[in-house]
Amino acid sequence: xxxxxxxxxxxxxxxxxxxxxxxxxxxxxxxxxxxxxxxxxxxxxxxxxxxxxxxxxxxxxxxxxxxxxxxxxxxxxxxxxxxxxxxxxxxxxxxxxxxxxxxxxxxxxxxxxxxxxxxxxxxxxxxxxxxxxxxxxxxxxxxxxxxxxxxxxxxxxxxxxxx
Amino acid sequence: xxxxxxxxxxxxxxxxxxxxxxxxxxxxxxxxxxxxxxxxxxxxxxxxxxxxxxxxxxxxxxxxxxxxxxxxxxxxxxxxxxxxxxxxxxxxxxxxxxxxxxxx
Numbered sequence: 001x002x003x004x005x006x007x008x009x010x011x012x013x014x015x016x017x018x019x020x021x022x023x024x025x026x027x028x029x030x031x032x033x034x035x036x037x038x039x040x041x042x043x044x045x046x047x048x049x050x051x052x053x054x055x056x057x058x059x060x061x062x063x064x065x066x067x068x069x070x071x072x073x074x075x076x077x078x079x080x081x082x083x084x085x086x087x088x089x090x091x092x093x094x095x096x097x098x099x100x101x102x103x104x105x106x107x108x109x110x111x112x113x114x115x116x117x118x119x120x121x122x123x124x125x126x127x128x129x130x131x132x133x134x135x136x137x138x139x140x141x142x143x144x145x146x147x148x149x150x151x152x153x154x155x156x157x158x159x160x161x162x163x
Numbered sequence: 164x165x166x167x168x169x170x171x172x173x174x175x176x177x178x179x180x181x182x183x184x185x186x187x188x189x190x191x192x193x194x195x196x197x198x199x200x201x202x203x204x205x206x207x208x209x210x211x212x213x214x215x216x217x218x219x220x221x222x223x224x225x226x227x228x229x230x231x232x233x234x235x236x237x238x239x240x241x242x243x244x245x246x247x248x249x250x251x252x253x254x255x256x257x258x259x260x261x262x263x264x265x266x267x
Binding site (some may be wrong): 045049089109111115116122124125126 | 191210215218220221226227228230231235237238239241
């Protein structure tokens with residue numbers, strides 16, 4: 001039922017296999033193989049993640065104009081016993097949902113996570129976040145090039161950011 | 164050595180419900196070692212990518228505010244038995260891990 005196999009160097013294996021299969025595939029696989037193995041490249045929005053106030057985090061993700069939406073279903077506890085593990089489940093019913101952003105307004109850095117979903121994904125994410133203190137959990141959805149938001153107050157009894 | 168990740172994939176019609184548990188300290192850089200008093204360095208998963216038969220489906224950027232031993236659940240459309248789902252992560256120190264599962 002479950003197959004678990006730590007990946008070795010799949011790009012390399014694909015490349016060698018492509019060589020065996022024929023030259024048409026070689027160019028694309030070669031490009032893939034030569035690309036740096038690190039996922040990161042420039043694709044971690046440092047400005048947004050480093051932002052210490054909500055307005056700057058929103059600016060960092062390009063959310064200058066945001067509309068309230070009742071089509072973002074956010075499930076989070078009203079009271080989180082442990083601020084280090086706050087479950088957050090998001091289902092977006094907005095058509096063409098492409099990105100889901102999770103923020104906690106009063107965290108030292110409000111932006112918690114960004115999930116880019118291709119069209120092959122359900123607009124659904126469930127995860128667990130740390131909250132430093134009681135705060136609004138703020139979910140932004142980018143759909144059709146526009147931003148939408150839903151929030152929920154979450155009370156935290158023991159803060160979860162450490163220190 | 165323990166697996167750095169566990170994955171559970173359940174096919175519900177043509178939707179693959181994927182649950183992943185990653186073993187990672189997700190240090191915020193705010194904690195101090197109780198013995199030495201030294202600050203424990205910021206160490207957290209920054210990027211997570213999930214692919215379906217080699218095509219990227221989910222591309223996530225995380226902060227240190229994602230909980231320790233991150234859990235994430237997402238759903239892939241158009242899935243069928245035999246399809247491969249891979250999940251990979253990379254952290255701020257360049258460490259990475261990857262897991263692959265076959266839907267059935």
